[in-house]
Amino acid sequence: MLESENLSNELLYIDSLSFSRGGGSILSGLYLTCAQHEVVGILGRNGSGKSTLMNVIFGRIKADFAFMRCKGIKFEKGYQTGEITYLPQEGFLPRNLLLSEALQFFQIDDVNLLELPLIQENLNRRLSSLSLGMIRLFETLLIIYTKESITLLDEPFVGLSPIYIELIKEHIKLVKHRKGILISDHYFRQVMDLSDRLYLLKDSHLTQVLNEDELVFGGYLNQID
Numbered sequence: 385m386l387e388s389e390n391l392s393n394e395l396l397y398i399d400s401l402s403f404s405r406g407g408g409s410i411l412s413g414l415y416l417t418c419a420q421h422e423v424v425g426i427l428g429r430n431g432s433g434k435s436t437l438m439n440v441i442f443g444r445i446k447a448d449f450a451f452m453r454c455k456g457i458k459f460e461k462g463y464q465t466g467e468i469t470y471l472p473q474e475g476f477l478p479r480n481l482l483l484s485e486a487l488q489f490f491q492i493d494d495v496n497l498l499e500l501p502l503i504q505e506n507l508n509r510r511l512s513s514l515s516l517g518m519i520r521l522f523e524t525l526l527i528i529y530t531k532e533s534i535t536l537l538d539e540p541f542v543g544l545s546p547i548y549i550e551l552i553k554e555h556i557k558l559v560k561h562r563k564g565i566l567i568s569d570h571y572f573r574q575v576m577d578l579s580d581r582l583y584l585l586k587d588s589h590l591t592q593v594l595n596e597d598e599l600v601f602g603g604y605l606n607q608i609d
């Protein structure tokens with residue numbers, strides 16, 4: 385169920401985030417927070433700036449201006465805080481790793497993931513021997529189960545069959561008691577289903593939306609019959 389902003393247990397605080405390129409404003413004065421136990425969804429048309437926003441938070445690109453706090457401490461590059469992990473749109477795990485090595489690298493020790501039959505069956509497989517969808521699935525599960533308290537997920541459902549989309553959702557729900565999660569994906573119903581709060585990124589501004597009607601009003605969806 386979508387809620388209003390939860391100011392207790394705040395993990396991530398973003399204010400006045402602005403980013404422009406080539407003379408055009410891509411993100412303008414964005415305000416966004418994420419608390420522990422929360423999944424915050426960000427929807428937007430292609431090219432609206434969702435990945436740019438996550439890249440700025442993680443520190444891969446620099447904003448023109450952004451005031452960002454993690455657990456009350458100001459930061460400029462999310463990866464330097466030791467508190468933020470990020471699933472980028474593109475694959476990131478070296479393909480020559482075994483799945484077991486990838487799990488070790490991210491120091492995953494949660495039995496909810498380690499004892500999954502899907503994980504157990506593939507522990508000794510090299511990622512290069514897996515399909516692109518399976519690599520994406522494992523990358524997403526690994527990032528969800530990292531120990532860091534904030535997780536940024538950019539299009540975690542792309543390329544996944546429905547049963548694996550449900551699996552990802554189930555595991556996000558299992559870890560969110562100890563995390564704050566920002567998620568962006570074009571599978572908007574899945575994002576809505578998971579999100580405690582939902583935002584629409586449009587014309588470089590972020591607006592909170594409460595339901596599908598407001599997504600229609602915001603020009604993200606066509607009229608619902």
Ligand SMILES: Nc1ncnc2c1ncn2[C@@H]1O[C@H](COP(=O)(O)OP(=O)(O)OP(=O)(O)O)[C@@H](O)[C@H]1O
Nearest residue numbers: 405406410428429430431432433434435436437473
């Ligand atoms: N370094 C850059 N130089 C020029 N333009 C950029 C740069 N980074 C992002 N942009 C532009 O910013 C806009 C937002 O891109 P971004 O990838 O963040 O959108 P998105 O909402 O994630 O899109 P999609 O849903 O298609 O992945 C695009 O028009 C893109 O061309």
